[in-house]
Amino acid sequence: MSQAKILVVDDDLDNRLIIRAALQVSDFDVCEAADGLEALDVVAKEMPDLILLDLSMPRLNGWEVARRLKGNPAFSNIPIFAFTAHAMAGDEKKAREAGCDDYVTKPCIPREVVAKIKLHLQGRKEGRHA
C-alpha cells in the first residue's frame, strides 16, 4: 500500500520538525509549508492525503487557506485538521466554520496526533469502500 502523504503547515519550525519526525516514524510521507500562500502552492503540486494546518500564520492565515481549499472542487476532498494553540471557547467552532474537518490543540503529544490522523484516513478508506 502506498503511504499516505501529509502536508504539515506551520510557521514554527519546531512544530514542523516535531510532527514530521512523528509522522515519518509511522511511515507517512511528509511535505511542509511555512505559511498559507506556500501551503496553497504545495497542495497543488503534491496533492496530499491530509493537511495539518496551523491557523495563525503570516502572509495568509489558516482559516483563509481552509476556506479557499474547501471552496475549490479540485481540493475540497482533502481533509484538513486545524493544528492550533487557539484553544479558547469558540475557537474550534471558528475553525470548523472555515472548513476544517477536525481540530487538534497545541501543545500536543505527537504520538496522539499521528494516531488521530491514522484513524481519520482509515475511516475515509472504509467509508469509500462501503
Added chain:
Amino acid sequence: MDVKNEGVVNIPTRILVVDDEQGMRDFLFFDLGARGYKVFTAATCDEALAIMAKEPIDVVVSDLAMPKLNGLELLGAIKKISPKIEVILMTGYATVETALESMKRGAYDYITKPFQSDDLCRIIERALEKRHMNREIDQLQELNRLKSEFLATMSHELRTPMNAIIGYTSLILDHVYGDVPLKQGEALERVVASAKHLLSLINSVLDLSKLNAGMMPVHLSEFDLGKLVQEVVDTMQALAVEKDLSFTCSYPPGLIVRSDRTKVKQVLVNLAGNALKFTDRGCVSAGVHVLADGSSVEMKISDTGPGIDEKNIQMIFEEFTQLDGSVTRKHGGTGLGLSITKKIVELLGGWIHVESRLGAGSTFIFNLPGVIKLVDPKILGDLKPLSHTAHSKVLLAIDDDPEAIRLLRDSLTGSGYELAAALSGEEGVVMARQIKPDVITLDIMMPHQDGWSVLRLLKTDPELRDIPVIICSIIENRALGFSLGVSDYLVKPFDRRVLLDKLNALQCSQGKVLVVDDDPGVLEIFKTEIGLRGYAVRVAINGRQALELLQARVPDVLFLELALPDMSCFEILNEIDKNPESKRMRVIVLTDRDLSSQEAKWLEGRVDQVIRKGSTTVRQMLEAMEVKGVVMNGVLS
C-alpha cells in the same frame, strides 16, 4: 481608536445650523453663540456637507422643508457620512407623520417653529448627553474587546512554546531519535510531567483572568442535578478505587435546576478531586439537597482526610495558597483550583464555604440558585403518576413565590393532599404531565409566563385538561378564570379552611357538564356562567370532538346544539345510546329555530329538554334547572 477624553470637556460644542432663511441663520448664530457654542451656518445642503467635511460638528440643527433643500435628504446624507452626529430638525408645519419619519431615519428630535431658543438648547443639551454616553459605551466596548483579545493572545502565545517542549520530549521518549538510556528517560519523564503541570497552570491562570475580568460566559440550561452528580462520581470512581477509598453520592430524584452544566460539573470535579487527593483512608461522599426555601440547592462534598486548621480556613480560597508547600509536591495541583471553584460558584449566583477541623476531615458546602422543580421525593416516588399508586391525593402548586408554597404545604397538613410544587409556569406544565396531579393551584402574577397562559396550556393539553385548576392569586378576575375553564378561584390571602372546602367540593363529584356548539361565543358564555356556579365544564366545537370527549368521560349534563356542521344531533345521540354509562346523563338540546314536527317527535323521550337560544339567558336557564334539580351535584334524580 481615537479617544479624546479631555478634549470633550474643553473644546466648545460645534453646532451647524442649516436653514435657507437668512434671518433664522443669523438669529441662531448669535443666540447659540452667546451660549458658548461654536456655531457654523449653511444655506444649502452642499454648503452644509462642505462644512462638515472640514469641521468636526457635534450637532446639526436643520430646517426640514426648504425650497432648495430637503431636510430629510440632508439627514440621510449626514447619517451616511457620520452616523454619530445628532441631527435636530426644525419645521414650520410639523405633522406627526413627518416627525416620526425623520426620527425613524435617525434624527435625534424635532422642534416646531416658532420656538423659544431655550427649548432648542434643552434639546441640544440632551442630544449632546446622548452623544457623550454613546462615546462612553464605545470606549467600554473597545476596552472589553481589547481585554478579551489580550487573553486570547496570551493563551495562544503561552501554549505555542509549550508545544516544542512537550513535543520534542515525547518524541525522544518514544525513541524516535534512537535509544534512550534509562536515567535520561526518567529525567525526561519528569520534564514532560512538569510541562503538563505548567500547561494546567496556564489554563488555570487564564480561567482566573477571565473570571476576574467578568468575561467567563455562562451558558444556562435545565438539567438533572442528581444525574450530573452521579456522572461525576462514576467518572472519578477509578481514582477512589486506586486509593482504596469509598466514594458515594446521594441526591433527590428528578431535581431539575437551571444553571451552567459544564461549570457546575467543573466545581464538582474540583471539589471531589481535592477530597480524593487529600484523603488517604476512609471515604468521600457527595450529597445534594433542596433548601427549605425551595429555590436553591445545597451540595456537600465530605471527606475523612486530614482536615484544615481553623486559622487557615479563611485562606484556602485565596489564589496560590496551598497550605503546605510539601503538599503541592506530594499531590500536584496548581493552588488555583479552590480559588477558581469559588469564583465559578459566585458567578453562578451561589456561595461556598468549608467546615473542617484538623484531623476530622473536611466538608465543602456550596449552594446554587435556579431550582425550577422541587418535588418532595416522597411524592415523586419513581415518577409514576401518583394518583394511581398512593392513597393520598396530590396537589400541584404553581407559584413563583416559595413563601406561598410553604404556606400551602402547611395548609394541606392533615387534608389528605400531598404537595408538589413548581416555581414557574413552564415547569408547572412539565410537572403536571409527569405526575398527573389530582388538582392544580395556579398563581397568576408570575414572571416570564403568567398564570393565564399557563392555564391555556393546561386546558388545551388533552392529557391535562380534565385536571381541575384552582386559581390562587391576589388578582380577582373570576369571569376570565371561569371562561378559561378553571374549577375554582381563590383570592389571596385566603383562609386555610376555605381552601380545604374547595378541595372537598372538587372531590365529592361536582356536576360535570359538556357543552357542544359550533358557536364559540355560546361556548364562552356557558363556560363562564356554568363555571361561576361551580361545575366542571368541558366544551366541544363540533360533533366529532364531542364524541371524543364523551368517550373519555360521561358528563352529568350534556348541552347539545341541534345543528352542528359535521354531524347531526341525531347521529350524535345514536352514538351516545351505544354507551350504557350514558343512561344517567341528562341531555338538553339547544336550538335557535322552531323544531319541525318530525324532529320534535324524534327528540321526544330521548332528551330531557329543548331550549330555544335567546329566549332566556344562560344564567336564568341554569338557575331554573338548579331549582328543578337537573344539575345538582352531579347525582341526578
